[in-house]
Amino acid sequence: MNAKRKNELKKFATRIRIETMKEFKASGFGHIGGALSMVDLLSVLYSGIMKIDPQRPDWDGRDRLVISKGHAGPSLYATLALKGYFPLNWLVTLNKPHTRLPSHCDRTKTPGVDMTTGALGQGISTALGMALGFKLDGKDNRVYVVLGDGECDEGQIWEGALFSAHHQLDNLIVFVDNNGKQLDGYTDDVLKLGDLAAKFAEFGWAAQTVDGGDIEQIESAIETAKETKGKPSCLVLKTIKGAGIKEFEEMQANHHIILSAEMADKALKDLNDLMNALNEEVVV
Amino acid sequence: MAYSIIYNGSDEKQTHKEVFGKTMVELADADPDVICLDADLMNSSGLVKFAASHPMRAINCGIQEANMIGVAAGLSAVGKKPYAHSFGPFASRRCFDQVFLSVAYSQNSVRIIGSDAGVTAAYNGGTHMPFEDMALMRAVPGSTVIDITDAVMLRAILKSVKDRPGLTYIRSTRKSFKAVFGEGSEFEIGKGILLRDGKDAAVIASGLLVGEAMQAAEVLEKEGISLRVVNMFTVKPLDQELVIKCAQETGAIVVAENHNVIGGLCSAVADVIVRTCPIPMEFVGVNDEFGEVGPQDYLMQRFGLTAAAIVEKVKAVLGRKRTE
Numbered sequence: 128m129n130a131k132r133k134n135e136l137k138k139f140a141t142r143i144r145i146e147t148m149k150e151f152k153a154s155g156f157g158h159i160g161g162a163l164s165m166v167d168l169l170s171v172l173y174s175g176i177m178k179i180d181p182q183r184p185d186w187d188g189r190d191r192l193v194i195s196k197g198h199a200g201p202s203l204y205a206t207l208a209l210k211g212y213f214p215l216n217w218l219v220t221l222n223k224p225h226t227r228l229p230s231h232c233d234r235t236k237t238p239g240v241d242m243t244t245g246a247l248g249q250g251i252s253t254a255l256g257m258a259l260g261f262k263l264d265g266k267d268n269r270v271y272v273v274l275g276d277g278e279c280d281e282g283q284i285w286e287g288a289l290f291s292a293h294h295q296l297d298n299l300i301v302f303v304d305n306n307g308k309q310l311d312g313y314t315d316d317v318l319k320l321g322d323l324a325a326k327f328a329e330f331g332w333a334a335q336t337v338d339g340g341d342i343e344q345i346e347s348a349i350e351t352a353k354e355t356k357g358k359p360s361c362l363v364l365k366t367i368k369g370a371g372i373k374e375f376e377e378m379q380a381n382h383h384i385i386l387s388a389e390m391a392d393k394a395l396k397d398l399n400d401l402m403n404a405l406n407e408e409v410v411v
Numbered sequence: 412m413a414y415s416i417i418y419n420g421s422d423e424k425q426t427h428k429e430v431f432g433k434t435m436v437e438l439a440d441a442d443p444d445v446i447c448l449d450a451d452l453m454n455s456s457g458l459v460k461f462a463a464s465h466p467m468r469a470i471n472c473g474i475q476e477a478n479m480i481g482v483a484a485g486l487s488a489v490g491k492k493p494y495a496h497s498f499g500p501f502a503s504r505r506c507f508d509q510v511f512l513s514v515a516y517s518q519n520s521v522r523i524i525g526s527d528a529g530v531t532a533a534y535n536g537g538t539h540m541p542f543e544d545m546a547l548m549r550a551v552p553g554s555t556v557i558d559i560t561d562a563v564m565l566r567a568i569l570k571s572v573k574d575r576p577g578l579t580y581i582r583s584t585r586k587s588f589k590a591v592f593g594e595g596s597e598f599e600i601g602k603g604i605l606l607r608d609g610k611d612a613a614v615i616a617s618g619l620l621v622g623e624a625m626q627a628a629e630v631l632e633k634e635g636i637s638l639r640v641v642n643m644f645t646v647k648p649l650d651q652e653l654v655i656k657c658a659q660e661t662g663a664i665v666v667a668e669n670h671n672v673i674g675g676l677c678s679a680v681a682d683v684i685v686r687t688c689p690i691p692m693e694f695v696g697v698n699d700e701f702g703e704v705g706p707q708d709y710l711m712q713r714f715g716l717t718a719a720a721i722v723e724k725v726k727a728v729l730g731r732k733r734t735e
Contacts, residue, residue, distance in 0.1 A: 248477075251481070252482050252485065253481045256483060258485075259470070260491050264489075289475070
């Protein structure tokens with residue numbers, strides 16, 4: 128990845144974080160930690176990795192993205208708005224009556240949302256149904272899935288893991304947003320997950336562990352996954368819950384945060400400062 | 412809706428298992444988007460025949476019903492027409508949240524076939540005996556719930572729901588019931604069928620209990636009681652108009668189903684009656700009990716799912732009709 132693209136992707140990630148924080152500022156609360164931890168991934172996916180057309184959200188030829196950790200919807204909505212799927216001014220309607228942006232992803236409400244999720248564990252199965260459908264039709268669409276690490280407590284994830292490997296779904300790329308925390312605390316304290324990449328590998332997947340805050344590493348791992356034939360790929364992304372905003376990263380209980388206007392303004396100021404610094408970077 | 416009634420008390424000549432496999436092959440021959448999923452029960456369901464003729468479109472998910480329903484929902488999202496089978500308890504309560512969210516709430520279209528309805532689970536016993544599957548499926552907004560009468564209906568319904576949007580739950584048996592409809596009969600979902608007219612009381616029945624209701628009507632006729640028999644194979648959306656008509660014209664209703672009286676056809680009919688035309692009603696169904704193991708005829712006696720039970724309830728409701 129050249130320095131120019133890296134700077135662009137970092138700026139896009141920062142813009143996603145800014146718009147995400149505007150959503151949460153307007154609602155006053157939300158699943159902030161887990162929405163922020165997958166932002167760097169979203170920046171990469173929506174910058175040339177996924178085959179999409181924001182003007183035609185229902186285009187058959189598009190790749191699909193399933194945010195199986197459906198509560199992270201707000202950062203996906205920020206990304207979609209920035210890509211032009213719908214106006215940016217929708218973002219402040221998050222969770223308000225008649226909104227098209229509910230807390231959890233809903234394919235029937237939001238342009239660009241490919242699958243409804245919310246009860247954890249279910250997104251992997253719907254995603255691999257789509258991947259299987261594309262395979263049966265000989266189509267080259269890919270399906271991307273984002274799982275939470277806490278979500279991997281669900282047995283359905285491992286049902287899906289067996290199924291995907293059996294059906295050799297190499298058009299499926301699953302990311303685990305491994306931020307190490309779930310609602311009640313650290314995943315190690317609530318229910319030990321062990322080595323997730325080793326587990327997926329044992330299930331027959333091509334698994335990699337990647338620094339989920341490093342845009343260059345994410346993109347390179349996806350390129351490797353795309354070239355992998357005969358098996359599905361899993362990228363375990365080592366991330367930070369609340370990533371990109373120091374106060375939230377350091378907060379102990381940061382799954383669902385009640386947000387004061389001051390906290391939101393401070394976060395937005397820091398993000399805007401970062402944006403200015405990225406704009407000033409000398410890139411050749 | 413063109414159907415013929417051939418009921419004479421005889422059993423069907425073909426099993427629902429044979430008809431299920433054969434019909435799915437025909438459907439897949441005609442439509443390349445038809446896909447069958449099963450959870451390691453293809454040998455039991457009759458889908459082995461389908462797997463032999465359409466191996467790429469026969470998805471054996473292994474013993475994972477939750478994943479199977481999610482995969483079916485995902486297939487629907489990319490334009491496929493999935494039919495997913497398991498035994499009734501596993502096709503409903505085992506994967507209920509996936510049915511609710513990945514299928515119905517997400518507006519995907521999946522046809523779920525739950526075999527071994529109620530006491531037809533027989534020797535598999537209480538663990539495998541769904542008396543609650545229709546209650547669960549009815550509770551999902553916008554769902555369609557069908558309790559199959561015979562193999563002729565199974566075949567027709569499998570075909571007619573191919574392009575039906577949303578969640579469709581089809582409840583059947585792998586064995587055979589009484590033959591009720593003539594070959595080639597067609598049915599309109601949401602419309603009950605008047606099988607036999609009568610003026611003193613009406614029995615509204617579904618599934619296994621339709622044959623029993625016809626038998627009960629014959630017994631009662633000999634005693635001078637005229638029983639109307641309605642086949643309410645679509646438990647949801649219910650044919651409210653026909654229910655109200657029966658209430659108004661006969662003044663006494665017995666509902667009969669191979670299911671718990673809580674949440675199934677009995678509840679559905681009572682819900683209409685109590686709001687529109689309150690009259691005496693009686694239920695023939697399982698009275699809030701779990702299933703148990705045994706031959707089907709024993710279980711029908713044990714849970715009171717027989718023509719004799721219907722006769723008794725009709726007499727009871729007629730007594731109330733005269734006094735209330």
